[in-house]
Amino acid sequence: MSSEKLLKPGKYFMQGNIAMAEAALIAGCRFYAGYPITPSNEIAEWMSRRLPEVGGVFIQMEDEIGSIVAVLGASAAGVKAMTATSGPGFSLMMESVGLASMMEIPAVIIDVMRAGPSTGIPTLVGQGDVMQARWGSHGDYEIIAYLPNSVQEAFDMTIKAFNNSERFRVLSIVLADQVIGHMTGRLVVPEYSEIEIVYRETPKVPPEEYLPFDSRYLVPPMAIAGSGYRVNYDSLTHTDIGYPTVDREDSFKLVSRLVRKIRENEMKIAEWEEYETEDAEVLTVAYGCTSRSVKEVVKSMRKRGYRVGLYRPKTAWPFPWWRLKELSRKINKIVVFEINMGQVFHLVREYAARDVEILHAPYAPGYMPDPGYIESILMKVYGA
Numbered sequence: 001m002s003s004e005k006l007l008k009p010g011k012y013f014m015q016g017n018i019a020m021a022e023a024a025l026i027a028g029c030r031f032y033a034g035y036p037i038t039p040s041n042e043i044a045e046w047m048s049r050r051l052p053e054v055g056g057v058f059i060q061m062e063d064e065i066g067s068i069v070a071v072l073g074a075s076a077a078g079v080k081a082m083t084a085t086s087g088p089g090f091s092l093m094m095e096s097v098g099l100a101s102m103m104e105i106p107a108v109i110i111d112v113m114r115a116g117p118s119t120g121i122p123t124l125v126g127q128g129d130v131m132q133a134r135w136g137s138h139g140d141y142e143i144i145a146y147l148p149n150s151v152q153e154a155f156d157m158t159i160k161a162f163n164n165s166e167r168f169r170v171l172s173i174v175l176a177d178q179v180i181g182h183m184t185g186r187l188v189v190p191e192y193s194e195i196e197i198v199y200r201e202t203p204k205v206p207p208e209e210y211l212p213f214d215s216r217y218l219v220p221p222m223a224i225a226g227s228g229y230r231v232n233y234d235s236l237t238h239t240d241i242g243y244p245t246v247d248r249e250d251s252f253k254l255v256s257r258l259v260r261k262i263r264e265n266e267m268k269i270a271e272w273e274e275y276e277t278e279d280a281e282v283l284t285v286a287y288g289c290t291s292r293s294v295k296e297v298v299k300s301m302r303k304r305g306y307r308v309g310l311y312r313p314k315t316a317w318p319f320p321w322w323r324l325k326e327l328s329r330k331i332n333k334i335v336v337f338e339i340n341m342g343q344v345f346h347l348v349r350e351y352a353a354r355d356v357e358i359l360h361a362p363y364a365p366g367y368m369p370d371p372g373y374i375e376s377i378l379m380k381v382y383g384a
Contacts, residue, residue, distance in 0.1 A: 003192055005054045012187040016148075016180045017042035017084075019155040019187050020110055021050065024082055026189075027162035028197060029108070030056035031081035033070035035063050035089060038122040039178040040112040043084040064092040072096065072105045076233060078224035080162060084110040086178075088119055090129055091136070097171055098137030101258055103233040104213065104222070106165035106200060110158065110174045112181040113288075115339075115365035124366035125178040127288055127339040131346075133173050134317045140255050142262035144269060145173040145317040147287040151185035153314070163198035164269060168261050169219050175316055177339070179289035179368055203229060211240040215253050218261045266318035273312040276302055277327055280309030282381055285324075285348055286337040287313050289368055294337050297374045306382060313344065321351035328352035333381055335359045337374060339367070 007022040014022075021043045024032075032047040044060070051058045057074075061067040067083045074081040085093065090111045100107055115121035116128045133145045144164050146157035154176055161172035203210045203221040207229045214220040223229030232242030237251045245251070262269070273291075276298055277283065286294040291312045301308045311327060313320055328334060334352055336345045336359070345360040352358055361377045363369040 007189055009189045009191045012189065013184060014151060014187045015042060015182065015184045016151045016154045016176060017112065017182065018046050019151050020084075020158045020174060020176065020181075021046040023155040023158035024108065024162065025050060025054055025056075026192070026195060027159045028080040028199070029082050029162065030054065031071065031074040031079045032056070032083065033059045033061050033067045033074070033081070034083045034085065035061050035067050037064075037086045037089040039114055039181050040084040040086045040110065042181070043110060043112075064089040065096070068093040068096040068107075068109070071107045072100055072103070075105045075107045076103075076225050076231070078227070080106075080166070082108040082110065084112065086112045087114045087116050087122070087126070087129070090132065094132070094136040097143065098139055098141060099235050100171040101137070101141035101143065102235050104169040104220070104258070105233070106169050106171070108158070108161045108165055108172050108174070110176060113175060113177040121366040123178070125289060125339060125368055126365040127177055127290065128343065128365060129175060130316050130340070130343040133175055140259055142259050143171045143173060143317055144168070144262065145175050145315065147175050147314055147316050148180055149288050149291045149312070150180070151183055151187050154180055155187055155189070157314075159195060159197075163196060166198045166200040167219070168265065169200065169222055170262065175288070177288045212242050213238060213240050213254065215240050215257060218257065218264065262318060267322070269315065270318045270320035271314035272320040272323055273310070273314060274323075274327075275310040275312070277309035277311060279307055281307040281332050282309070282378065283327055283331045283334045284308060284310050284337060284378070285312075285334060285344065286310065287316070287344065290337050290339055290363070293369055293371050293374055297371045297378065300371070301375065301378060306378070308378060316344070319347050319351075321347070324348065325351050325353065328356045331356065333357045333359065335361055335377060335381055337361045337363070337369060339363045339365055339369070
């Protein structure tokens with residue numbers, strides 16, 4: 001693949017949405033189908049110009065339902081594919097999130113979260129899609145979701161989303177929020193030789209021996225439609241060869257494998273950041289744009305002798321619960337800051353040690369908590 005038209009290695013001052021679009025192209029994305037929705041629109045607009053330049057295809061679809069289905073079709077045909085959306089558009093894609101999981105088709109969704117519920121406040125920030133990303137479709141499945149808090153992470157995590165999507169044959173989601181999507185910040189594009197690019201494993205056996213959902217593998221090799229191998233994608237529970245079945249053993253074998261391929265690799269996939277956690281008495285938990293305000297407060301309070309630390313999940317799914325559990329055993333209180341009424345708060349309550357006090361500091365969807373508000377909460381926690 002020629003890199004002539006890709007964003008060159010170097011330093012840039014770039015908007016988060018544009019950085020994610022350029023990262024997708026470097027990751028090998030050559031198909032985009034989407035429907036305009038704020039605050040993700042810059043991604044579609046940018047891809048409509050850039051994809052033809054690199055030999056790819058851009059389609060503006062009739063809605064979000066058509067968009068994600070077109071993306072899955074392109075991926076089944078062997079093309080790395082993506083869409084971008086926000087809020088209600090993401091909700092419309094939920095049935096196909098389950099479809100992608102059942103058919104094990106790799107693809108990427110960038111969800112630039114905005115205030116909700118429903119159409120909410122289209123132009124302002126929200127962090128209300130964390131649970132929807134994992135539980136929005138029905139049945140049992142696993143996806144991967146990243147939570148960037150800078151332009152650089154938006155770029156890096158988009159490439160990781162494509163890589164892990166291909167590696168595990170799953171849907172990967174970049175849960176950027178409106179502030180990160182519209183933020184203009186520093187971006188360093190490394191030399192291409194330093195960027196890992198993963199492509200899906202294709203079958204090594206002759207077509208007559210190939211099973212598209214071969215349960216001997218945790219992640220079966222994926223034949224490209226039209227490459228001479230028989231492929232049969234079905235949303236129904238299916239056998240190793242892809243035929244629909246209602247057999248109890250086949251059902252359990254298939255669905256448990258869809259879950260196991262992520263759960264058994266969660267410690268390889270999950271990422272987090274810690275700041276001043278070594279001797280912390282009070283641990284803050286925050287992600288996305290909210291973590292930027294929280295970190296400034298932690299820095300400020302540390303200078304005045306308050307033993308505060310920050311734990312920032314960089315992947316919502318899989319959630320890096322094991323490290324949170326370890327930290328919670330040696331601190332007194334946990335305070336969760338997020339722009340919703342309690343989504344990651346539920347995860348913290350589930351995984352933290354039972355004898356630690358856990359407080360939630362929700363913030364109004366549409367608005368980013370400023371350091372003054374966060375500090376006022378933490379000072380009350382300290383009783384200061």
